[in-house]
Amino acid sequence: MAKNIVFIILLFVTLNLFGQNKFHSIYIKGKITTDNIALSNVKINIVLDKSIDKTILNEVNGDYNFTLDPGNEYIIEYKKEGFVTKYISISTK
Numbered sequence: 001m002a003k004n005i006v007f008i009i010l011l012f013v014t015l016n017l018f019g020q021n022k023f024h025s026i027y028i029k030g031k032i033t034t035d036n037i038a039l040s041n042v043k044i045n046i047v048l049d050k051s052i053d054k055t056i057l058n059e060v061n062g063d064y065n066f067t068l069d070p071g072n073e074y075i076i077e078y079k080k081e082g083f084v085t086k087y088i089s090i091s092t093k
Contacts, residue, residue, distance in 0.1 A: 032078065039058075039062055044066070070093070076088045
């Protein structure tokens with residue numbers, strides 16, 4: 001019985017220590033629309049340290065998703081010809 005209690009306590013402490021650490025990625029998802037209509041082929045640049053880390057295109061239905069590493073400062077750039085470019089700053093620190 002005492003062994004089981006010690007095991008449970010150790011398991012709980014271990015899960016607590018590693019449950020919120022800097023090894024998890026941050027999942028970002030969204031949908032790009034204009035006047036409630038999905039906008040496709042938007043170029044999404046993920047900028048890290050003033051250079052483009054990754055570029056993705058959103059889907060035909062406007063949806064997009066990507067992951068960010070913890071401990072960084074990102075700028076997310078949304079670009080499409082004929083539209084104003086939008087910048088969003090995200091800190092994962």
